[in-house]
Amino acid sequence: MTGRTRRVEGTKIVQRRVVTGVLATALLLTAGCSSGGASAGGEAVAPGRTPAASSSSGQAPGESTPPAKGSVKVLRTVAEGLNSPWGLAPIPGGGLLVSSRDKATITRVDERTGKKTELGTVPGVAPEGEGGLLGIALSPDFASDHMIYAYFTSASDNRVVRMLYDARKPAGRQLGAPDTIFKGIPKGFIHNGGRIAFGPDRMLYVGTGETGDRGLAQDRKSLGGKILRLTPEGEPAPGNPFPGSPVYSYGHRNVQGLAWDDKQRLFASEFGQATWDELNAIKPGDNYGWPDAEGRSDDPKFHNPVAEWHTDVASPSGIAYAEGSIWMAGLQGRRLWRIPLKGTEASAAPQAFLSGEFGRLRTVVSAGGDKLWLTTSNTDGRGNPKKGDDRILELEVK
16 A cells, blocks of 8 residues: 655645555666757666567557667757647648647747747636646648637636637637537546547547546546547547447546557557556557556556656656657656657667756657657746747657
8 A cells, every 4th residue: 555646747746645556666767868959869767667568569560660779859949938838730831830728829830930920819718727728739621621629628627629720810810719519528727638639530539637536537427537539520439439429548547648650559648646657559448547557557457558657757748659659748757758669569668868958848749750849848837947938849859
C-alpha cells in the first residue's frame, strides 16, 4: 500500500491516497547528454521503462525498425511572444494556427517570418485551472470548407465546436460563430483532456480527462477519461466498439496527445497520478486501467502501455510521429522524448532531448518528413517564462 500525491499538470498538490500496486524496478536509460541546439544521443535519465517485448508486436510484414539512438537539432525559432499556447494546427499551403488556453484566441503564424495575426476570440470559453481553449484541428476538407474544430471548457462542460475561418475579413474578425457539435464532456479544475485530431479515417478523435473524479474513467456511460471517436458532425462514428456510443477506449486518466504512425495505428499520451506517465497504443474497446492500474499491470483485462516514465521526467502532453518514432513533449519533465517503435511496441529504450533548454513543452506536430513543430508552455502559470516565451520551434529529428 502506498500513499501518493495527486499531480496537476506537473505540479504536485498534497492529497494522500491509498493505492494498491506493485511497481517494478525502473530501467535506467543510458545515452549521451543533450546540449546546445543539436542533440545526437539524448541524455541519461532514470526512471523510465518499456514493457518486455511480446511475441505479437503488431509490426507489419517488411516494416523496418528505426535505430535505437536518434538525434534532435533545433533549426530555428519560428515565432515567439505567444500567450499560453495549447493547440497547434498546420495549414495546408503554409501557416500555423495556435490556440491560447487563457486568452481564448486563435492566432495564425507565418512560419517563414514569424508574423502573428489574431483571427479572433472564441466566445463561450471559461478558462480556469487546466481548462480553457485547448486543442484545435482542421477539417479533413479544410481546403474547401475552411472549418476549424476546437475543444474548450465552457461554464458547464467541455465541448467541441467548429468555426468558419474567413481570411478575407479584417484581423480579429476572421472566425465565424462557433457551432457546437458535441457537448457534455465533464469539466473540472484539473484533467480536462483537450487534444483533438482527425484520423486517417477522417473521423474526429477526442481525448478527455476524468476531472479528478477517478470513477468516471471506468464508467463507459461517462465521457470522462476516454478517447472518443466522432463523425465530423459530432455523432458517434460508425464502427465504434460500443454501438451507439462515442467511446473508443476507456480507463484513461487524462489523455493529452494523439498521433498515428505511418501504418495508421493510433497512439496516445496520458498523465499518471504520481508514479507512472504513459504512452499507449490504442485498440478500440480496450480498457487502459485507470484508476485500478497506473502504468503497467499484471491484470490481463488492462492494456499495458508502450512505455512509461516517472512523473518528474515526463508529465506528457502532445505527441507526433516522425522517422519511425513517437515524439512526446514533457511539461514537468521539460524535455522531448523519442520512443522508437516496432509495430505497437517500443523497439528500444526512450531517449530524452532538450532537457531544461526551453522549459515546459506542450505540443509537438509533424512538419513533414524529418521536421517537427514544437511549442513551449512557460506562460501557463506553472512555468518560468523567459524573454521571448512562449515560442514555436522547428526541429530536425532522426
